[in-house]
Amino acid sequence: MFTESVLVFIALNAILAASFYAVLVAGQLSLGQAGFAAVGGYGAAYLAPSPNDIGDLPALILAILIGMTLGAAAALILGLPTMHLRGVFLAIATLGFAEAVRITLINLEWTGGASGMTVPKIVTPLIAWVCCALVFYWFWRQGPSSYGRALSAIREDELAARAMGIDVGRHRLSAFVTAGAVAGLFGVLWAYFVRLLDPGDFSFAAAIDGLVTAVVGGSTVWIGPLLGSGFLTTIPEVQRAVGMDANWIRPFIASAMLLLVILFLPGGLGSLLPRFKVRAKALDQADGSVLDSGAAGLQTRKHPVPGEPVVQVQGGGKDYGGVHAVRDVDLTIGSGEIVGLIGPNGAGKTTLVNMLSGFTPASSGDFTVLGVDPNKVPVHKVAQAGVSRTFQHSKLFPRLSVLENVLVGAHSVSRPTFLRRLLWLPAAGRDEAAAIQHAANCLARVGLADKAQDDAGSLSYGDQRRLEIGRALAADPSLLILDEPAAGMNHVEADSLSELIGSLAQQGLTILLIEHNVGMVLKTCDRVVVLDFGQVIASGTPEEIARDESVIEVYLGAAEEAK
Numbered sequence: 001m002f003t004e005s006v007l008v009f010i011a012l013n014a015i016l017a018a019s020f021y022a023v024l025v026a027g028q029l030s031l032g033q034a035g036f037a038a039v040g041g042y043g044a045a046y047l048a049p050s051p052n053d054i055g056d057l058p059a060l061i062l063a064i065l066i067g068m069t070l071g072a073a074a075a076l077i078l079g080l081p082t083m084h085l086r087g088v089f090l091a092i093a094t095l096g097f098a099e100a101v102r103i104t105l106i107n108l109e110w111t112g113g114a115s116g117m118t119v120p121k122i123v124t125p126l127i128a129w130v131c132c133a134l135v136f137y138w139f140w141r142q143g144p145s146s147y148g149r150a151l152s153a154i155r156e157d158e159l160a161a162r163a164m165g166i167d168v169g170r171h172r173l174s175a176f177v178t179a180g181a182v183a184g185l186f187g188v189l190w191a192y193f194v195r196l197l198d199p200g201d202f203s204f205a206a207a208i209d210g211l212v213t214a215v216v217g218g219s220t221v222w223i224g225p226l227l228g229s230g231f232l233t234t235i236p237e238v239q240r241a242v243g244m245d246a247n248w249i250r251p252f253i254a255s256a257m258l259l260l261v262i263l264f265l266p267g268g269l270g271s272l273l274p275r276f277k278v279r280a281k282a283l284d285q286a287d288g289s290v291l292d293s294g295a296a297g298l299q300t301r302k303h304p305v306p307g308e309p310v311v312q313v314q315g316g317g318k319d320y321g322g323v324h325a326v327r328d329v330d331l332t333i334g335s336g337e338i339v340g341l342i343g344p345n346g347a348g349k350t351t352l353v354n355m356l357s358g359f360t361p362a363s364s365g366d367f368t369v370l371g372v373d374p375n376k377v378p379v380h381k382v383a384q385a386g387v388s389r390t391f392q393h394s395k396l397f398p399r400l401s402v403l404e405n406v407l408v409g410a411h412s413v414s415r416p417t418f419l420r421r422l423l424w425l426p427a428a429g430r431d432e433a434a435a436i437q438h439a440a441n442c443l444a445r446v447g448l449a450d451k452a453q454d455d456a457g458s459l460s461y462g463d464q465r466r467l468e469i470g471r472a473l474a475a476d477p478s479l480l481i482l483d484e485p486a487a488g489m490n491h492v493e494a495d496s497l498s499e500l501i502g503s504l505a506q507q508g509l510t511i512l513l514i515e516h517n518v519g520m521v522l523k524t525c526d527r528v529v530v531l532d533f534g535q536v537i538a539s540g541t542p543e544e545i546a547r548d549e550s551v552i553e554v555y556l557g558a559a560e561e562a563k
């Protein structure tokens with residue numbers, strides 16, 4: 001059953017599927033892989049020296065290098081203008097590219113047009129499997145690196161990933177270029193195995209086949225494309241072995257599997273395998289000490305000295321058409337302060353913190369947050385400057401574990417480990433262990449150490465709020481913005497959250513707290529700012545705010561009645 005061709009095709013189809021995995025893992029749907037493979041295959045066949053001149057293996061190695069470089073270059077050129085596209089728009093743009101490549105190849109003379117181009121056969125099962133092993137080694141080492149986690153975070157929630165300091169555009173582009181290189185490798189191996197480069201081999205159908213293989217195998221686990229290829233490539237062989245020679249069976253099973261996976265097993269066959277568990281040692285040793293970026297293995301962040309201005313806003317405003325969500329707000333927050341931001345629903349609190357963290361561009365005013373103007377730099381730069389936030393509606397990475405969520409939170413203070421993991425350098429292991437220990441400490445600080453291995457999506461609402469805070473703390477922030485963190489918490493949980501906020505401020509952290517639980521705000525904060533219809537109507541100590549007639553009229557009275 002496992003003839004030479006079957007062995008080679010399992011490896012080759014796994015490589016093509018891996019090129020889809022490379023982008024699916026970052027949440028991108030690209031159908032350009034057939035085009036990259038064609039560019040790689042034809043380019044290598046045209047440019048690489050003949051095996052008659054330099055020998056089979058050197059000729060193939062050169063062809064592979066040329067094919068991968070051309071595939072990556074094509075992906076870079078296509079990716080630069082298209083990386084801002086999402087979902088089906090990216091799929092259509094990349095599909096258009098692949099079709100343009102195929103039609104061009106048919107119409108060029110040196111490619112042999114529709115009848116194709118002959119290539120010497122060099123690839124053996126051993127060569128195919130060595131290449132396949134190298135590709136999967138790459139993705140295996142990528143997965144648990146800080147780069148790999150950043151890609152998964154982008155797939156799960158792009159906005160939250162930006163808030164963790166991840167440069168989404170650069171990560172998406174690098175995943176796309178990797179996909180181009182891997183598809184280029186497939187194109188070369190295919191050509192040097194089947195002896196003929198035919199534009200029909202790089203059609204839309206070929207791209208869909210690769211995509212289905214990746215999705216059935218599993219687009220979130222590195223081994224998925226290999227499982228998918230092993231499963232789908234051997235179906236015709238199993239059929240033959242049992243004497244059922246019907247052409248429709250493979251496409252039928254592939255489509256049925258695709259449907260089953262999408263409906264019942266979104267992680268594909270790979271998700272049935274046991275998941276990697278973090279060493280319990282890190283969790284046992286977790287002592288709740290956070291804000292320790294100076295620890296070995298983490299990058300050091302320079303925090304503002306006590307009293308130094310962290311936030312300075314003058315005349316800040318935001319208009320949505322005719323709606324003045326925020327109007328002429330002046331706000332200064334000094335390092336180490338806990339400032340509460342309260343006001344009725346729709347007062348503009350979330351809009352104001354969205355402007356401070358770079359999510360919403362201001363319509364007017366001057367903003368300086370930790371030395372950067374959030375209107376002039378992308379969100380991830382504001383985060384890298386030391387602004388960490390939680391969201392009014394939880395934005396966790398649901399399919400990542402609780403610990404992985406916090407590890408992503410530590411993105412801007414952890415050291416990149418992927419390239420060192422590829423080379424198996426011990427320093428990478430040490431840095432990863434330090435990041436895990438730091439994340440475990442953050443989890444212990446918010447009381448979630450015992451849930452570290454659970455999926456974030458399976459947590460109760462209160463635990464999700466706590467996890468968001470733990471994840472935000474992992475960035476070793478200078479300014480922590482909490483948007484209604486006590487929503488859904490009972491009194492006991494809200495009290496312990498209040499204590500946590502107080503102890504973090506004692507360690508020098510500056511906190512901006514939006515909360516409808518007025519009792520908690522008055523108890524926890526040094527200063528309270530009250531917004532109404534986008535304007536600051538009062539600002540002062542909790543005692544002053546509690547006595548302020550205008551605040552009682554527009555908010556505190558209403559808040560009391562609502563209790």
Ligand SMILES: Nc1ncnc2c1ncn2[C@@H]1O[C@H](COP(=O)(O)OP(=O)(O)OP(=O)(O)O)[C@@H](O)[C@H]1O
Nearest residue numbers: 320323325343344345346347348349350351352392
């Ligand atoms: N993207 C948007 N487009 C249009 N209007 C918006 C947008 N975001 C907010 N607004 C409007 O701006 C105003 C302020 O909203 P915002 O969410 O900032 O208030 P809030 O004080 O945070 O309210 P809540 O306590 O209910 O969360 C509201 O009138 C809201 O409808």
